[in-house]
Amino acid sequence: MRDIDPAQPDPGTVPPVSGLLCYCRPGFESDLAAELTDRAAGVRVAGYAQTRRGDGYVLFHSDNGPALTHELPFRELIFARQKLMLLAELRDLNPSDRITPIFEALAGRGRHGELIVEHPDSDDGKQLAGLARSFGNALRPALRKRGFLSQKDEARFPRLHVFFVSGTHAFIAQSVVGDSAPWEMGIPRLRTHTEAPSRSALKLEEAFMTLLTERERNARIKPGMRAVDLGAAPGGWTWVLTREHMRVVAVDNGPMQADLLDTGLVDHHRVDGFRYQPVGPVDWLVCDMVEQPRRVAERMATWFREGWCRHAIFNLKLPMKKRWQETLLALDLFANNAGEHATLTVRARQLYHDREEITVYASVE
Template identity: 65%
Template structure:
């Protein structure tokens, strides 16, 4: 067993360097000295050298962009005997707990996905043993920390605890299914964004039937469809066609126009944008909408370059803040349904 102090973060495979750069910069800004361990393609990053609880407080998941999940790292176990993986876990957790729930998972990577079956069977064996040892409550208890076991191989795993603000979903991935009426898979991106970037109270308050929205670059209509399902009246801006069934709701108006030049005749509640364009151009356009007072909230995507993606992210968000002419609240995340992009929620900051 190797005791560790630090943070365990899951991410999209291939974006480990971006997450490592983000954690390193953010920790330094918080006055915490540590170092990142990351290998491209593994689907996770460890930031070591600082107690995980301190890192979780300084770098809560809601403020991180390239992390899907952020956990306080407890220990790493190597060389496990396949005949008895349970006993070493019990030994490593001595002095911890009791935990309120157990999650046994694996990185979302090419190497991690084949471990799904082992994760299920190991969880079934570990759960009663933890309860017998007094390390896990008899029933799930959301008031206590959640124990995460991350399998890296048949003989190697990481132990971590979920802070209060950790993602509630395994691996930080909400399981969404594409509705048969959705015009495109891009609908899943906006559905996930509304789940991850807004809390339940904000969704109830900011997505009320009768509100008005614009969807820039709407074709074929995935994001328009999501907004209309919430009862919003949507002006879909795109020179391309929309799926015909979108108009059956009576909530959608299609204008054949350029999303970079069209402007609404009156202020709207929402503007959403998933246009394939240079990220700085998109950030500049979003800033214009807030500067002119054309919308109150926005969800949009920034398509990132192949290199220096963390640096481009920082630059684009700073550009947006500088050019909006009003203080903004920004939340950004690389979602499960994102690819070479991040999704951002922006709204005017409260006075």
């Protein structure tokens, strides 16, 4: 087999494809497809979505993939766990030699700084985990030998993704560090805390990790800050805040875990979260109440309009249908009713630990 210069196209290269490959929670493919379609139209980049329910990913075909990935920053996408720029689609792969077609697809694509071999986070996709792991171990040194991959991981080059949807069908794509999720399959690996009152603690931990930059976390999450947790019982989100040594008013008619109250950092108010008003402004408001998303968004807007909080993380529980449309309505309602601020930052994402909901981070300066 002759060597291929990664800097030069090869006459036998696999026909390229163009567009985006985005991962999502299985069952939310149509919502991500609707989001990509609307956002692409908003930046005047033509294209169309291709997906199937339960696959855990969406293809968005466009003749101008580089422009599309530039115009749709990953941080602004809500239903995408990961955003990749498509390079090639490989069908009918020979199980005895899957590497040669990848070499051909990468000819002329330059060098990459890291290899990630993945599969969909779906019932069928999880059966490919063993293949992805073993194939990655074989492909990595082969790519380095040919010059397609740096000798060690380097963030200055794009990351190369090989995404298997079956043993004979894969997509080749790339991501840019800083404009994509840093985790394999777009899934952060968080440790379950047995001492936490509920698994919902993972939602707030992931929200802090995903929706805030490192600089924002360092500046906005500090010991001694004051917080309010609406719909707090049994205390999963309050527990996360107390681990940051914040003082928390936990608002819920239900009982809180006794260990939380023993910390001396928690004041439990048995009142309706939609009626509670703080005595004075607080640093953080968090809310995971089960209620219609527009009602929650309106109440969160009241907290910002009245100056009751500076930062917030809240969940919006979505309906079974038209979830993208409901998301837009709720976020617009919040932004339009949050009052006049020099800067109002709003970011939203369906987190890995979310289910039928999205998580919103809002902040004013």
